[in-house]
Amino acid sequence: MSSLSRRGILSAGGALLSSTLIKGVSAQTLSVTTQEPFSFLFITDTHLQPELDAMKGCKMAFRAASQEKADFVLQGGDHIYDAMEVSLPRAHKLLDLYDMTEQELGKKVYHTVGNHDCFGVYAKSGASTQNAEFGKNFFRKAFGETYYAFEHKGVHFIVLDSVTITPDRDYEGRFDARQVNWLKSYLQTVPAGAPIIISTHIPMVTAFYTYADESPSLFKHQALSTVNTREILALLAGHSVLAVFQGHTHVLEQVEHNGIQFITGGAVSGNWWHGLHLGTPEGYMIVHVENNTVRTEYKTYGFHTVSPENTY
Numbered sequence: 001m002s003s004l005s006r007r008g009i010l011s012a013g014g015a016l017l018s019s020t021l022i023k024g025v026s027a028q029t030l031s032v033t034t035q036e037p038f039s040f041l042f043i044t045d046t047h048l049q050p051e052l053d054a055m056k057g058c059k060m061a062f063r064a065a066s067q068e069k070a071d072f073v074l075q076g077g078d079h080i081y082d083a084m085e086v087s088l089p090r091a092h093k094l095l096d097l098y099d100m101t102e103q104e105l106g107k108k109v110y111h112t113v114g115n116h117d118c119f120g121v122y123a124k125s126g127a128s129t130q131n132a133e134f135g136k137n138f139f140r141k142a143f144g145e146t147y148y149a150f151e152h153k154g155v156h157f158i159v160l161d162s163v164t165i166t167p168d169r170d171y172e173g174r175f176d177a178r179q180v181n182w183l184k185s186y187l188q189t190v191p192a193g194a195p196i197i198i199s200t201h202i203p204m205v206t207a208f209y210t211y212a213d214e215s216p217s218l219f220k221h222q223a224l225s226t227v228n229t230r231e232i233l234a235l236l237a238g239h240s241v242l243a244v245f246q247g248h249t250h251v252l253e254q255v256e257h258n259g260i261q262f263i264t265g266g267a268v269s270g271n272w273w274h275g276l277h278l279g280t281p282e283g284y285m286i287v288h289v290e291n292n293t294v295r296t297e298y299k300t301y302g303f304h305t306v307s308p309e310n311t312y
């Protein structure tokens, strides 16, 4: 569905709503939208760690972000670096550092799970799969459910969990069957034409493969985008999806497919705290939602890496 026809649906809904509220006013004379404009921040891939001045960088980013006129923060995942291949005490230490640093934001934060937020996935961590905090339980304990929805000023925000831990103790980009069923049920409750914004850590749609220096064949499983994107797109068909915000690849990228904007929001950590990643600097994104469209700004915040390894 094109963005034009999505706008048409919302306009019709808005006019209908207004005409029931304002007696005697013709629907044709009403404004095309009733949506209240607002802004939020999409902040992703902070990869907090004690090394490489990452604490200092993250604090700088969050302090700058706290000054932005935005209603809330959507965190795109990979909060820390890393929980997948370290001991539980190290993972807890990173989480404590992150929690402390997040206070700088001074805004409500909605969290998206990233692969690096899952504890003990790789066997070299020494973690038992029976550990109560194994995998996503570590994230759940810290931040809550890995997929959920909330509404803000008439927009339905859907936070998805794109990380599936594989039986061989690795991960792949996949929305699991239980979540797909949940999404299907949730979408049935969304009124026709109501705007939707989605957050996913691993991109659903990306052009990354065409310019990245990592070949997808380097990974045992599909790790750079989600395997079952088409399944999700089929569920979203007919809905008014304004944008899908994505993390994971640390690039600033926008791809439009079937009228949906897939926006990859760079990374607070840039090239994992080593400068530019494929030309994208350390930064965060401000998202303005108005008239059923999104407009984004990517802001760097003045961090200088202590160990430059820029890539372009």
Ligand SMILES: [Fe+2]
Residues within 6 Å of the ligand: 045, 047, 078, 114, 116, 248, 249, 250
């Ligand atoms: Fe990341």
